[in-house]
Amino acid sequence: MRYKSEVKSQKSEVRGQKCCKSPVTSRRLVTWCLMSFYSVFCILPFATTAFSGGKRGVRTVAVITGDEIMGRLKQPSGLFFDEIKKRLYIADSGNGRLVSFDAEFKYMAELTNEAMTLPSSVVRNKEGHFFILDRGKGEIVFIDLEKKVVKSFPLSGVPSAKEQFVPGRMAIDADNKLYIIDKLNRRLIIVEQTGAFVREVTVKDKGFFGFTDVRVDDKGEIYAIDAIAGVVYIFDDKGGIVSRFGSRENKKDNFRFPTSLAVDKNGLIYIMDQHAGRILVFDKKGVFQYAVSRPGVKEGELSYPSYIFIDKEGRIYTIDGNRIQVFQEEKG
Amino acid sequence: MKSSGHIIWLTIGLVIFLGLQPGIIYAKAVKDTSGICLECHSKKAEELTKKAIVHQPVKDGKCTWCHNPHASKHAGLLSYTGSDLCYNCHDQKKGFMGKVVHKPVEEGNCLSCHDAHSSDIKGLLKKAGGEGGFSCHPKESIINKKNVHPEIKNGRCIVCHNPHSSDREGLLIKDKKSLCAGCHPGTGEVFAKAHLGYKVSGTDCLGCHSPHSSDKKGMMKASLHKPFEDNKCSSCHPVGSASVIKSGISLCTECHEAVVAGFNKINSHFFIGGGADNFCNNCHNPHASDEKYLLKDKEARVCYECHNDTKEYVAKSNHKHPKLGICSDCHTSHGSNSQFFLTKGDDTCAMENCHSTQGKFTHPIGEKIIDPRSRTPMTCTTCHNPMGSPEKAVLRFEKDRELCEQCHQM
Numbered sequence: 001m002r003y004k005s006e007v008k009s010q011k012s013e014v015r016g017q018k019c020c021k022s023p024v025t026s027r028r029l030v031t032w033c034l035m036s037f038y039s040v041f042c043i044l045p046f047a048t049t050a051f052s053g054g055k056r057g058v059r060t061v062a063v064i065t066g067d068e069i070m071g072r073l074k075q076p077s078g079l080f081f082d083e084i085k086k087r088l089y090i091a092d093s094g095n096g097r098l099v100s101f102d103a104e105f106k107y108m109a110e111l112t113n114e115a116m117t118l119p120s121s122v123v124r125n126k127e128g129h130f131f132i133l134d135r136g137k138g139e140i141v142f143i144d145l146e147k148k149v150v151k152s153f154p155l156s157g158v159p160s161a162k163e164q165f166v167p168g169r170m171a172i173d174a175d176n177k178l179y180i181i182d183k184l185n186r187r188l189i190i191v192e193q194t195g196a197f198v199r200e201v202t203v204k205d206k207g208f209f210g211f212t213d214v215r216v217d218d219k220g221e222i223y224a225i226d227a228i229a230g231v232v233y234i235f236d237d238k239g240g241i242v243s244r245f246g247s248r249e250n251k252k253d254n255f256r257f258p259t260s261l262a263v264d265k266n267g268l269i270y271i272m273d274q275h276a277g278r279i280l281v282f283d284k285k286g287v288f289q290y291a292v293s294r295p296g297v298k299e300g301e302l303s304y305p306s307y308i309f310i311d312k313e314g315r316i317y318t319i320d321g322n323r324i325q326v327f328q329e330e331k332g
Numbered sequence: 333m334k335s336s337g338h339i340i341w342l343t344i345g346l347v348i349f350l351g352l353q354p355g356i357i358y359a360k361a362v363k364d365t366s367g368i369c370l371e372c373h374s375k376k377a378e379e380l381t382k383k384a385i386v387h388q389p390v391k392d393g394k395c396t397w398c399h400n401p402h403a404s405k406h407a408g409l410l411s412y413t414g415s416d417l418c419y420n421c422h423d424q425k426k427g428f429m430g431k432v433v434h435k436p437v438e439e440g441n442c443l444s445c446h447d448a449h450s451s452d453i454k455g456l457l458k459k460a461g462g463e464g465g466f467s468c469h470p471k472e473s474i475i476n477k478k479n480v481h482p483e484i485k486n487g488r489c490i491v492c493h494n495p496h497s498s499d500r501e502g503l504l505i506k507d508k509k510s511l512c513a514g515c516h517p518g519t520g521e522v523f524a525k526a527h528l529g530y531k532v533s534g535t536d537c538l539g540c541h542s543p544h545s546s547d548k549k550g551m552m553k554a555s556l557h558k559p560f561e562d563n564k565c566s567s568c569h570p571v572g573s574a575s576v577i578k579s580g581i582s583l584c585t586e587c588h589e590a591v592v593a594g595f596n597k598i599n600s601h602f603f604i605g606g607g608a609d610n611f612c613n614n615c616h617n618p619h620a621s622d623e624k625y626l627l628k629d630k631e632a633r634v635c636y637e638c639h640n641d642t643k644e645y646v647a648k649s650n651h652k653h654p655k656l657g658i659c660s661d662c663h664t665s666h667g668s669n670s671q672f673f674l675t676k677g678d679d680t681c682a683m684e685n686c687h688s689t690q691g692k693f694t695h696p697i698g699e700k701i702i703d704p705r706s707r708t709p710m711t712c713t714t715c716h717n718p719m720g721s722p723e724k725a726v727l728r729f730e731k732d733r734e735l736c737e738q739c740h741q742m
Contacts, residue, residue, distance in 0.1 A: 063707060065706075065707045065708050072699075072708075072709070075598050075599075075669060075670070075671060077598055077599075093598040093669075094598065094669060118596075118597070118598050118669070120598065135596060135597060135598050135600060136596055136597075137596065138595075138596050138602075162579040162580045163579070163580035163581060163582075163611065164580065164581070164582065166602050168603075183602050183603050184580065184581065184602065184603070184611055209603065209638075210603050212603075228603075228638050248640065248641060250640075250641070250644055256641040257639075257641055275641055275642070275645075296705075297703065297705045297706040297714075298705045298706070299705070303706065304671070304672070321671055321706070321708060322671075322708045322709075323706055323707065323708055
C-alpha cells in the first residue's frame, strides 16, 4: 500500500433543510399557528441555550502520517510552525529526527544527529537557530544549521532548587527568550538566548502538580497548564498570575486530562483534552467558548491527542498518535 | 351520562393511584397493626419473641411504617425499596454520607448486613462482628499471616473502620496519623527502643506496619527497604531526626542511579505529583510495603491517584480487560518510547502468556496494514479498547456490523 503526506482541503457542508408545501386548511392553519407559537416561545430558548458554547466547524487542511520517502512518523511529540520561513518542523521522537515541511505541508528534509536522541519539544528563534528538548538525554540541544553546530544548551545562573533540573516542553517569545518547564521543581525557567537566567515563574497553589505545557503570546503573557490538576494559568510578563481556571473534577465542562495548550491571535486559549479527544476553547477569563473536533480516528477527529499548536493564520496543528492534522476553523 | 362515567373512572384511578403510593402516608393514619398482622404472620411473631433485639417499629407494632397492607410494587409489600425505606427514619445525612461510602450503603443495600425485624446481635446485625465483614471481604486475604491484629482476631473491625461512611480512605474512623495512637500512645521505653530513638509519634504508622496481619515481627509490612530492614536509618536520615540527608530525588538516585535512565524516554513520568516531598515517594514507600516495588498502595490505587478520570471510565465500562487492576502488566511506570507508556509498544497485547496468537489468525495487523480512517498502521487497539468498552471483547464498536463498516463499506 502506498502512503504519502496528503494535502487536502475538504470543506464540511452545512445542509439546508427542505420545506414541503402542502394545502393549508383552516384547521391546519390553527395547528400551524399553535406550533409556531410553541416553537418560538418553548423550544427555541432551550435550543439557543444548548448550542451557545457548542461546537465550531473545522476543515482539514492536511494530514501527515508519513510517506515512502520520509517514512512513517513514530511517536511525534512536538511541532513548531516557523512564521518567518513558513515551515513546519516536527519532532519525530521515535525516529530521533527533526522533519521539516513547506508551507503546503509537503515534506522537505530531515535532520538527525548523534547529539540528538529523542527530540521532543522544538522552537526556532529569529536567527534560525533551533532549541530542542531531548528527552533521551534530559537536556536542551542547540542547533545552528548554517554553522553545522549541534550541541548541548547549558543554562547559567538558575537558582538552585530541591530537585535536579529536568527540562520539559518549551516556548519562545518575540524577544527570543526561552521558557522552559522545570518539571521536578514545578517551575518555569525563563532564559536568554545565551542560556542566562532571567527569572522563574511558579505557583504556590496547594493543589499544584507542575506545568505540562507552556506558550507565550506577543505581549509576553505566559500561558501554562497543569495536566494533573487540570488548571490553566495565565501570567503577566513579570510572572504574576493574571488568571487561573479549570479543574478535573467529575463535572460537566471540566477537563479530563488536558495535556497541551495554544493561544490564537485573538487571545483565545485552546486546550487539548487528551482523554476527551477534543479541543476546548476559552477566553482569558476562563469562560468556555466552544469545542473543536470530537473523539475518533477519522480525519478531523482526535484519538488521544497529545499536542496542539496554532500559527498566526489561525491554523490548528494537532498530534494524535502517529498522525499530524492541520485544521482551519470555519468562520461564523 | 358520558361525563358521569368519566368521573367514576377518574375516581377509581385516583383510588388505585393513592393505594399504590408509599405506605408511609397510609401508616400515618394507622397506629398499631401488629395484632392484625401477626394474626396471620404467626411464624414472624414467634421469631420476634426469641430474638434479643427487635427493631423499634416492629416492637411498637407499626408494621405499616414499612409495609403496605394492601398493595405495593415492591417485594414484601414494602413501601419503598432499599435504603430509601430506611432513610425515612434514619437520617441519611447522619452517618451515611461522606467522601467514602461503604458499597452496600452506596447501593442502598442495608439488608445485606442488617435484619429489618430482629436479631440477637446489637445493631440488628445478621452476623456478629468480623464475620459480617468477612462474608464480603475474604478472611484469607485479610488475616492470612502469622501475626494477626488482636482487634481483628476478635472480630472488631469497627475499632478502626466505619461500616457506613467516612471522609477518609478505607472508611477509617480517624486519619492515619492518629488512628493507632488511640490504643498505642507511642510513649514508653519499649516503644522508643523499637523505633531506634526516632520520633515517630504523629506519623503514619501504616506506612511501615500492616494493620491486619503480618508474618514479620512488630506487624511490619512484607517488603522492607534494605537500609530500613538493616536498621541503617542513617543511610537517609540524620541520627535521631526524621529529616533527610539529601534533598529531592538525589536521596534515592545515589543508590538507584540506573533507574533515572528509565525516565529519559519520549513519554516520561518525570514530574512532581501528589504533593510528596520526594518525587519517588509519589508512588513508592521508602520504608516498607505489602506491595511489589515498595509501592505505597495497591498498584491501581497508586495510578488512579493522578489518573482519576481513567478510574471513572473503567468503573463505568460494562466490559473490561481482566488485568485492569495490574497496570504494570501493560504499561511501564517510569517511562516509555511507546504511546500510552506501553511496555512493548504495539506488541504489548501479544506478550507471552497473553494474546500471543492474536494477529496470526484474526484480522491482519501491523506496519503494512493501514487503517484507512487514520492512515496509520492497524494494531490490536484499532478495534479493541483494553481500558473498557460497552461492547463484548472490549470492542470499540458493535461487532456484527458497525465495527467492520468503519473500514469496509457495504
